[in-house]
Amino acid sequence: MNIFIWAVIVFLSILIQVLFGTVRLIMMVKNKKTLTIIIGFFEAAIAIAIAITVVSQAIKDGINLYMVLSYAAGFAIGLYIGMLISQLISKDILSINIISRSHCEEIEEYLRDKGFGVTSYNGNGKDGGLKSLHIICNKNSFNRLKSFVKKMDPKVLITSHSLEGLSGGYIYNIRSRI
Numbered sequence: 001m002n003i004f005i006w007a008v009i010v011f012l013s014i015l016i017q018v019l020f021g022t023v024r025l026i027m028m029v030k031n032k033k034t035l036t037i038i039i040g041f042f043e044a045a046i047a048i049a050i051a052i053t054v055v056s057q058a059i060k061d062g063i064n065l066y067m068v069l070s071y072a073a074g075f076a077i078g079l080y081i082g083m084l085i086s087q088l089i090s091k092d093i094l095s096i097n098i099i100s101r102s103h104c105e106e107i108e109e110y111l112r113d114k115g116f117g118v119t120s121y122n123g124n125g126k127d128g129g130l131k132s133l134h135i136i137c138n139k140n141s142f143n144r145l146k147s148f149v150k151k152m153d154p155k156v157l158i159t160s161h162s163l164e165g166l167s168g169g170y171i172y173n174i175r176s177r178i
Helices: 003-027 033-059 065-089 104-113 139-152
Strands: 093-100 118-125 129-138 156-161
Touching: 003 033, 003 065, 033 065, 093 104, 093 139, 104 118, 104 129, 104 139, 118 139, 129 139
Parallel strands: none
Antiparallel strands: 093 129, 093 156, 118 129
């Protein structure tokens, strides 16, 4: 078979295998046992099909630069697509803290106008009094929130971390849990 056709087959095969592996790994880290097992089953089926057909053909015809490059490109693009898919299906909920020296009041009002639930705290930092804002939202809304806030204060401090075992309250872009 034509060497370029085999290079495309290798590219697509590795892309699909790595895509499944990336999504499986992310689901495993998120403790999604059933989904991890199902994805792992298909990943293993693809891996054995690749090993038997594609790799044996490559060995028979000889490994060349096209095969190596198509394998590497398939691997890299499979990782990228797998991460995008995982991000799209992610249901992660984040706790976000915002500290702004000069624009906290405006940021708080703006975020509330955009539908975010905001809890504010007064505190003291190294240079005196400040206000800290706390927001809970899903991970898919984080970039939009960050974009809103950075436009108002480019020097703002934003931190986030994933939440587990959430109960009650108001979360942006997720129906009320009260």
